[in-house]
Amino acid sequence: MNSLTLNDHVVIVTGAGKGLGEAVVSGLIEKRLQFPGLKLFLTSRTLSELEALQIKAKSFGVEAEVLAADLATNPVLAIEKCVQRFGRVDTLIHCAGVGRFGEFQSLTRDDLEFVMKTNIEATFLLLQKAFIQMKSQTIQNGLRGQIQVITSVAGEKPFEQSSIYCMSKYAQRGLLEVMRLYAYREQIRILEVKPGAALTPMWGEVTADMTSKMMKPSDVAIPMIDALLLPPSATLETLTIRPLSGDL
Numbered sequence: 228m229n230s231l232t233l234n235d236h237v238v239i240v241t242g243a244g245k246g247l248g249e250a251v252v253s254g255l256i257e258k259r260l261q262f263p264g265l266k267l268f269l270t271s272r273t274l275s276e277l278e279a280l281q282i283k284a285k286s287f288g289v290e291a292e293v294l295a296a297d298l299a300t301n302p303v304l305a306i307e308k309c310v311q312r313f314g315r316v317d318t319l320i321h322c323a324g325v326g327r328f329g330e331f332q333s334l335t336r337d338d339l340e341f342v343m344k345t346n347i348e349a350t351f352l353l354l355q356k357a358f359i360q361m362k363s364q365t366i367q368n369g370l371r372g373q374i375q376v377i378t379s380v381a382g383e384k385p386f387e388q389s390s391i392y393c394m395s396k397y398a399q400r401g402l403l404e405v406m407r408l409y410a411y412r413e414q415i416r417i418l419e420v421k422p423g424a425a426l427t428p429m430w431g432e433v434t435a436d437m438t439s440k441m442m443k444p445s446d447v448a449i450p451m452i453d454a455l456l457l458p459p460s461a462t463l464e465t466l467t468i469r470p471l472s473g474d475l
C-alpha cells in the first residue's frame with residue numbers, strides 16, 4: 228500500500244547528532260528505497276556526531292553533508308549552506324531544542340534567555356528562511372516543501388518544573404499555526420510533532436522506572452518519516468505521540 232516515493236529529496240535535519248534528530252536521520256537512511264536520490268543536510272553543534280552519521284549514510288549509499296553550527300548564533304546558516312550545496316530544500320525537520328527545568332520560583336533570567344534564544348528566536352528565523360526558500364522553489368513531487376517541527380506535549384499541557392520550557396513550546400505551536408495560513412497557499416506542508424517522554428540525552432540521568440516507561444526515539448521518528456510520504460493532496464497537521472502508559 229505504501230508505495231509513494233520522493234525522488235531526489237533534499238532534507239535538512241537540525242539537532243541531527245543525537246536524540247530524536249539522530250533517530251530521524253537513521254530512519255530516513257533505513258527508508259531510503261522510498262527516497263531515491265535522497266540528500267541529507269545534517270546540522271547540530273557537535274561535529275563528531277554528525278560525521279558518524281555521514282559515514283553511516285554513505286555506507287547505505289545516501290549522500291550527506293554536515294554543518295557544525297550553533298543555531299542560537301546563526302539560525303539561517305543551514306538553509307544557506309544547503310541551498311549552496313544541493314540547490315533547494317524539500318524538507319526541513321527541526322529537531323534542535325533545549326530545556327532548563329526547575330521550580331518556577333528558582334529559574335533565572337539566564338535560564339530564560341538560554342531557552343528562548345534557541346527554541347523561539349532561532350526557530351522563528353530558521354522557519355522564516357526555510358519558508359522564503361521553499362516559496363521560491365518549483366513544485367517537486369507535488370509540493371514546494373515540507374516543514375516538520377518537534378514541539379512537545381509540553382506545548383499544550385502544563386508540567387511542573389517546566390515553566391520556561393512549556394512557554395517556549397506553546398510559542399512554537401503559535402508560530403506553526405500562523406505559518407500554516409501562509410504555507411498552504413504555497414503548497415508547503417507543516418507538521419507539528421508533539422512527543423511525550425522519549426529516552427534521549429536531553430533527560431540526563433533517569434531512573435530505571437522512568438526508562439521503562441519512556442518511548443524510544445525511533446517511536447517518534449517512524450511516524451514523522453511516514454508523514455513525509457503522505458500524498459500531496461493531504462496534510463497531516465499535528466502528530467501527538469506519547470508513551471502507552473501516559474505522560475511521566
Ligand SMILES: NC(=O)c1ccc[n+]([C@@H]2O[C@H](COP(=O)([O-])OP(=O)(O)OC[C@H]3O[C@@H](n4cnc5c(N)ncnc54)[C@H](OP(=O)(O)O)[C@@H]3O)[C@@H](O)[C@H]2O)c1
Nearest residue numbers: 242245246247271272273298323324379424425427428429
Ligand atoms: N526527548 C523527549 O522526551 C522530548 C519530548 C518532547 C519534545 N522534545 C523535543 O524534541 C527536540 C529534540 O529533543 P531531544 O530529546 O532529541 O534532545 P537532545 O537529545 O538533547 O538533542 C538535541 C539536539 O539539538 C541540538 N541543539 C541543541 N541546541 C542547539 C543549538 N543552539 N544549535 C544547534 N543545535 C542545537 C543538539 O546538538 P548539540 O548538542 O551537538 O549542539 C542535539 O543534536 C527538542 O525540541 C525537545 O524539546 C523532546
